[in-house]
Amino acid sequence: MISLESVSKSYSNGVPALNDVSLNINEGEFVFIVGDSGSGKSTLIKLLLRELTPTSGRIVVNDYDLSKLSRRKVAKFRRSIGVVFQDFRLLKDRNVYENVAFAQRVIEVPTRQIKQNVPAMLSLVGLAGKYKAKTRQLSGGEQQRVALARALVNNPPILLADEPTGNLDPRNSWEIMKLLEEINKRGTTVLVVTHNREIVNAMRKRVVTIRKGVIVSDEEKGEYIDED
Numbered sequence: 001m002i003s004l005e006s007v008s009k010s011y012s013n014g015v016p017a018l019n020d021v022s023l024n025i026n027e028g029e030f031v032f033i034v035g036d037s038g039s040g041k042s043t044l045i046k047l048l049l050r051e052l053t054p055t056s057g058r059i060v061v062n063d064y065d066l067s068k069l070s071r072r073k074v075a076k077f078r079r080s081i082g083v084v085f086q087d088f089r090l091l092k093d094r095n096v097y098e099n100v101a102f103a104q105r106v107i108e109v110p111t112r113q114i115k116q117n118v119p120a121m122l123s124l125v126g127l128a129g130k131y132k133a134k135t136r137q138l139s140g141g142e143q144q145r146v147a148l149a150r151a152l153v154n155n156p157p158i159l160l161a162d163e164p165t166g167n168l169d170p171r172n173s174w175e176i177m178k179l180l181e182e183i184n185k186r187g188t189t190v191l192v193v194t195h196n197r198e199i200v201n202a203m204r205k206r207v208v209t210i211r212k213g214v215i216v217s218d219e220e221k222g223e224y225i226d227e228d
C-alpha cells in the first residue's frame, strides 16, 4: 500500500534529510513513525503526500507511482489520503458540520449524500451532538475529532496523522489514539508520526524509528527507542 525503495531526499544545502530509506507498509497496518526532531519525519510525510519529490528512489502509494503523476493526478492522489495535523487546521469560523461537509463538496458528493455521511462520521468520532458548534469554541480534543472526521469522510484507504496528540493533554491524547485504533480496525491503514513515548509503548504496534535520515529500527509490537 505504501512502498519506498531506496529513497533519498536532499534539500538545497545538500545534506540528506532522508538517506536510502526503504519501507513497506501493507494494507490494514497501524504504524508509528518515531524519531527526534530533525530526523526526517516531516520530510517523509511530505514525500508521501507528494508535496516533495525524492532526490532518488521510488515511492508508490495506493498504486500511484509518485514519480509519474501529472498535475491532475496529483490532486486525485492526494484525495486518496486522509491527513490530520498537530494544529488541527480547521476552518475556525465555520461550524463542525461545515468543516466536514467541505471535504465532500470538494469532490462533488451530492448534498443529499453529504447529509447522511457527515452525521455518520461525527457520530463515529463522538461528536454527534456538536455539529452546530463553531470549531474555535471546541476543546483541543474535540477539534482533533473534527479534523479526523474531515480526514475520513471521503473514505480514504490511508490515514496519515502528523503528531496528532502534540497539542493535547494525556486524556485527550489517549482518546484520539483509541479512535485511530478503532479506525484502523475498520480497515483503514494508519500511519502516526509521534513523540508520545507513553502511548507508543502502551499500544504495542509496529514502530519505525528514524534517526538522522535513516531507519534504525522497525519492530512489530515495538517500543519507543531513545537516542543514545
Ligand code: ADP
Pocket (backbone or CB within 6 Å): 011, 012, 013, 016, 017, 035, 036, 037, 038, 039, 040, 041, 042, 043, 044
Ligand atoms: P523532523 O520532521 O523529524 O523534525 P525534518 O524532515 O523536518 O525532520 O528535517 C530533516 C532534516 O532536513 C533536518 O536536518 C532539517 O534541518 C532538514 N530540512 C528540513 N526541511 C528543510 C528545507 N526546506 N531546507 C533545508 N533543509 C531542510
